Amino acid sequence: MKLAVMTWYHYRNYGTALQAAAMQAVLRDMGHDPQLIQYRPCGYFRTLPDYSIPEFRRRIHNKLTRTSEPELRRFKSELRDRAFDAFLEKNIKFTEPCRTLSDLELLNDKFDVFISGSDQVWSPLAYDPHYYLNFVRDNAKKIAYASSMGAKEIRDRYIKADISRLLDGFGALSAREDSGAKLISELTGRQVKVVADPTLLLDAARWEEICCIGKDRTERYLLVYMLGSSDEHWAAIEKTASDMGLALRIIPVFEQDTKRSGCVTEPVGPEEFVKLFRNAEYVCTDSFHGMAFSLIFHRNFTAFARFGKNDPKSQNSRVEHLLGLTGMSDRLFSGSNAVEIAETTADFEYADTALSPLRVTSLEYLRYSLSHVNLQEKRVANIKARSSLCCGCGACAAVCPTSAIKMEMSGNGFLTAKLDGKMCVECSKCTKVCPFGTEAMNRAAKDAQMYSFKNPDSNVLLNSTSGGAAYSIARLLIRRGYKIAGCMFNAEKQRAEHILISDESELYKIQGSKYIQSDFSDVIKKLCAEDKGTALAVFGTPCQIASARRALQGWDNVLFIDLVCHGVPSYHLYEKYGDFIHRTSGVDNKRMQMVFRYKPKSWRDIYLYASDGERSYCCSKKDDPFFRMFEVGNCYMESCYECRWRSDSEADIRLGDYWGPRFEEDKTGVSMMVCFTENGRRAAMDAAFAGGTIAENQPIEDYLKYQQSNNIPKPVFYDTLMLELKSKDKKLESFVDRYTVPLENRSLSSSEYLKYVFKMVTYKEPNNDT
Template structure:
């Protein structure tokens, strides 16, 4: 069978590399075809944290002081040895977003997640719980570690429990993990050995380098800093008459006597342990390979026992299994009591665990419950990402799809399964499905753009390129499609403005900061006889292009996408509208908001709200709607899995030119990236008009000042969405619980960074 393994490998850490190798080796030995899912996570857990943020930071100070100046040691040769070691393994193509992962559903018969601390609540990432796998019968958890002994965040706990309950086969590495999960999980949670224990000495010797290690030596491998530990090392070495060899982890280790200066990859690591007379370590896998190669060893606690984030349980667990608790050294007084390890007894206990672990793995893979199931390429599954662009609605031959707002306040495709004929056309036009062939921004040209027309600048969010481009092409026979805020409908929607209707273009000016209804304008685009310029978010542009390509419709269309951070829930807008009506006497259906009022400057963001004869102006930090937008926690699920942060399907991408370059500008400057030859031609034409200051800039400015990678969906997202959808919860309450902690954290973090900069100087 074809098996996809989901675990860490991108950290060039010996244990990480070797546990993955062991699991691949074991599965291949069972006769399966194995590939590692090529995922390099680049996100941090998005949580609110505790109520007292300042105290949180203060509590971290002792650790910061303890580890001050500690830099992890690495060099190019060492990194290359890791890369070379991975030549033993097969990898999938690189996957980045959930869309990429979902494409793997038909590629494998089973997915196995594990081992290592991929289930740690401290590094929570739903990908490692196989959240992308549609068929739950294909999901196997083999010995993932939770790392800690308790949950300290209820939102993360709830998500982990929900995700684990999808599995039909669950095992974890430590008994503490069993105890954390079993009370909340419907099926039995097994305990399984780390994969490194599934191979024997001969297996591991095959992966070890053949370098000769002369003399008898004590090998150290410490991932933490503890000066008392090194005193113990010296005493043990002296007791047994051993030379000390140090595997460097920190740069400070390079000055230690006995530090190994030659690069050490996984193969060299194995060889050093295999040939050592004694090993001192605080690493789980340091202990694991000491046991595998039947070496004498002592292990030290890396973490403070009292810390909630202590990961010592991993060590305690494996020592208990082998009856080796006395190898844990907590003080120098224990050194006189070190006896030689009787590996016959240890091996007997380990063999029982090994057989049970292999049996669990084989039984899971032999379940045959649904290995033949295939993923139908039809949208509408609750796991699907959807931006509500409407391409699927317009391609469905039986009208089984409608775009409607869901309970969370986002436009979403709804499929009537009774009508659907499963033809797959919706899948083919979905911008979140299939291979992403968008163009990389890093290979393109970047320009700054500032209109010379003061009226255009003051009515535009930044430098006026949107209006100037629309005006030029509208005067030259192009229809313009863009986003307009419909006051009466109380929503943003895309509209089509016919050629030679410049007087109507003002309807499209300014940022809307909400999801637009794009569906209805598609029919107008399909029927339009004129060439068209289409403005939209990257996902809307991608969906429209796929629809036209699928229908083989050839039109003269210029695509312009907008730099987009995400679209907030419409429920947030309704909450904000209720607030305006209740506190300022405004009326629904009459409220207009200018989110980028420039009366006080371009970067000093003020929001101007008017309704009939009512008018208010608020600074961004005092505006509930804008604060939540800036908090980035109420976006559509699809926004957290955006495929176009550093790519585009458009001819041109436009947005604000943030960063330091134009920090003194008061009226706004656009950042413009030309993605195609058509885009370059547009900039050339606009330059000839001499209505703007256009200058070529460094493409790196985009990567410095714009969001080029996705942030993680907040772990409290479901709770926030529920509150936004509740009529009984006011926007002030939501702001206090879900926005203020983020603002406080950012302010404190900013102050700390400034202090660090001063200290460094």
């Protein structure tokens, strides 16, 4: 079978790399074709501060006892990194890179079974739902092998609820430690098998074969591999080495380790790591895998607990489980027993006897789980089966021959495609135009050419978001006979929508930013109905442009221009914002004209402005509740957290504000034009020339550094926030602080701090059951 394994591999961590290699070796030995999913998370969960009384006490204690000691810097070495890369390339077969949920979902067509684990991929302190295989369509094809929680409890209630839901769908569940199995069982109500870490499934001889280890040891040394930095632990290590008459050989973890006598100066990759354990006389370590390899090679060792007993981030459970299982608990340093441990020979015969049946049952679990997967999955050819993401572009509805797809406002306040399965004939036309359900056709920004642009006309600048590049390009193209698709704000509907124009006098309608989702469905239908010889220019967000490119594939005279986009917030937020403006300034929110970037006040210091023709509202972004919610990014459309076009694009040109220090003195706006194709570059240059100005070549690093190039994770409290926004009873200002100002970032006096904490402690969230 073709197997896809989801685990950590990219950290320069020895245990992580070695368990990944071991897993592939075991699966290959079983006759399967395993590949490791090449996924690198951009970041982990975002949650709200804990306002419970115990957590409040802990924060106060930390504030009172905080020291000014600098944080330890991790040891970095280019040669060490190369050694890691060489080991992974030699021992692991990878999939193509998967950057987002869309890429992961496409793996359903390529693999028979998906395995999550090993390592701490399920740690609640590094929560990422993709490691729970949330992209696999068929739950029966999801197997967990030795997935570790690394903790005895899940403190965050949002993460706990998410994990419980995700685990419930697995066809087979196992954990690496007793504590993890117990926790998973409590969450799911299912029995959970405890299995061995993949590194323990291979014996010493197999590891010697993988790492090309010779049989001879040329020196006697005490090997040290410490992930913690306790002075007490290091004192015990040095005393142990001195008493045993052994030289220290230290695998550096922190920069300060390189200054210790005995630090290994040669680059240590995973292969060298195993060799050092194989040839050591004695080992001192606080690492799970350090202890595992000590057991594999029968090396006497002292184990150290890296975390304090009451540390909420403690990962000691995995160490405690391994030591208890193998009868090695007495080798755990307790503050005064270093000499006793060093003078005692470990009972490796007992350890092997304990590990042997665990290896057997672990391999049996794996074989049984794989053999009981039903491979006869019915492939359904429509957008809902192909992708769980939707950006509301409407391309699927535009090409559906039976009108089985309608665009509707979802419960969370986003325009979304809704499929009527009874009307669907599974022609797959919708899947071919979906920007999330097809292979990406991206061009990388790092390979693009970039220019700065500023329209010399002050009126154009006043009504444009930045330097007027979009207006200038659109005007040039209209004069050349193009039809332009662009976004306008419809004050009657209080919605943003795309329109098709062909007259220069209408360009003002599509000027300026709209920080809400635009209805693209009508215009894409009109574009598809145009004659293929029509010259078109399409302006939109990156996902809208990606869908338009697919819908208009094969058309010759189309220019695609996307805009730097952070995400689109829920319309429920905009509706509450309209209510806020009405209550605080008297503006009629049913007919107000909204200006999301009010240039008469400033370009760099963003202001929002609304007017109904009689009254007006104007507020800076730092005080405006809508912009605060928009900027923190907690209520975007779900697809925005899995955007495929942050640093790449399917457009000819990407436009945005030229942020960064290069134009920090400019007060009226400068555009950034990133040209991905020669057609795009020519259009940009021609627009500048026609406007009597110059597009100046700039380093692409300005884009990569000052624009958002990575996705932010969806917050774990997302569903709760959506309920707040949808609630008819809650005013925007009543909860905006809760979701936009992390407690630790507030600069308040003691009395203000206490008032704020009291407000948060007594705050009542909406009932998730309603």
